[in-house]
Amino acid sequence: MSENTVDPKQYIINDEPYYELVSDEVERYQAAYNVRMPMMLKGPTGCGKSRFVEYMAYKLGKPLITVACNEDMTASDLVGRFLLDKDGTKWQDGPLTTAARIGAICYLDEVVEARQDTTVVIHPLTDHRRYLPQDKKGELVAAHPDFQLVISYNPGYQSLMKDLKQSTTQRFGALDFDYPAEKIEVAIVTKESGVDQATAEKLVQIAHRARNLKGHGLDEGISTRLLVYAGQLIAKGLDAESACSMTMVTPLTDDPDMRDTLDAAVQTVFG
Ligand SMILES: Nc1ncnc2c1ncn2[C@@H]1O[C@H](COP(=O)(O)OP(=O)(O)OP(=O)(O)O)[C@@H](O)[C@H]1O
Ligand SMILES: [Mg+2]
Structure with missing residues (x-):
């Protein structure tokens, strides 16, 4: 996947995901999206966070790129890296860069699982700057006006050590999720x-x-x-x-x- 050949259509959700409204979450999310506010979805495992994001991406008609985070993930896994092929080195965008370029909703699932040095790469994307530095390439990728970052996290089982830094959490608006009524x-x-x-x-x-x-x-x-x-x-x-x-x-x-x-x-x- 090179930076020039990504077709946003491949990330568009064509069939309406089944989503049962729980409260006023659609209205609230829509308001956040209108100002491209980064959003954090908090709630226990299996309560509907991912389904909700899929539903909102469908409703908004925006591409959705989901990344499952884990502790082995590095900043390069999100941003991109140089790859070697027969013609030499070739840059390959990571999913976060692709999302920023094409104006997708980028959903980082279980972001607390990632190490803090990985988490900080999202900082410039989540404030007024709205750009992603590609340090290895020496490029700044300006986010497309439709780009929005969404992270999920389960406040229950993580240890305090794994909690997100305030400088990260305070870049997001948040919605609480729980098992439905x-x-x-x-x-x-x-x-x-x-x-x-x-x-x-x-x-x-x-x-x-x-x-x-x-x-x-x-x-x-x-x-x-x-x-x-x-x-x-x-x-x-x-x-x-x-x-x-x-x-x-x-x-x-x-x-x-x-x-x-x-x-x-x-x-x-x-x-
Ligand atoms: N409001 C809802 N409307 C429709 N289906 C729902 C809803 N809430 C939960 N579900 C059902 O529960 C399943 C699990 O939801 P989902 O995958 O969104 O959980 P999650 O909160 O993202 O969990 P995890 O934190 O483990 O990723 C869905 O596949 C769907 O079947
Ligand atoms: Mg999920």
Whole structure:
């Protein structure tokens, strides 16, 4: 992918992603996008952050470039690097540079996972300067007027050491995400998994019980994503107890007592 050959169309979302409105998040995001304010989406794993960004990119008709961050990621992975090929060296833009050039929404998923020296490369893009320095190439890439940076982060499980610096967080507006309210979550599980509403209601009931255990032996509650998984297995004919055990108990904890507690919740609701 050279800097001159990227077709923004390849990053356009053509089919409307299914997104169930939870609150006034669309209105708020739209207002932020209007002024190209960088946005931070905070919330537990599997509660709808990525789906929301996909939906907003679709609604705004803007390309979306998503980057899953991890601790091995370097600034070059975002910005770009020189590659060797048979004709010598060739510069290759990283996803952040591509997004800045084509006016995409760039979604850095789980940005706290990246090292701080990686995170700081986004600073000039997220204030009045709106440019990305390509140090290795000695070039400044001015962001396209449509470019917007969005980061996600799960405030729950990261250690304090891994928290973002204030000089980073204070460059963003933020939206809080959480598991959707009961009725909405039932609608999501029904639609996404294909189970009937009564089954979806049961799955959500189990989740509500388990979410009360967060901080009392569970690091995270059962996510909406896991409820959809459970529903998908049930919709394909697996019995509810096996489906729940595979998706809502075993992935969550290795603690035998906690597994018993969760199994009991499944029994109570489905038994
Ligand atoms: N509001 C919603 N509308 C439609 N589907 C939703 C909604 N919220 C959650 N989902 C369902 O939950 C799944 C997980 O959501 P998503 O991938 O957006 O989570 P996430 O918050 O980005 O999680 P992570 O932090 O792990 O990346 C989606 O694939 C979708 O099936
Ligand atoms: Mg996500």
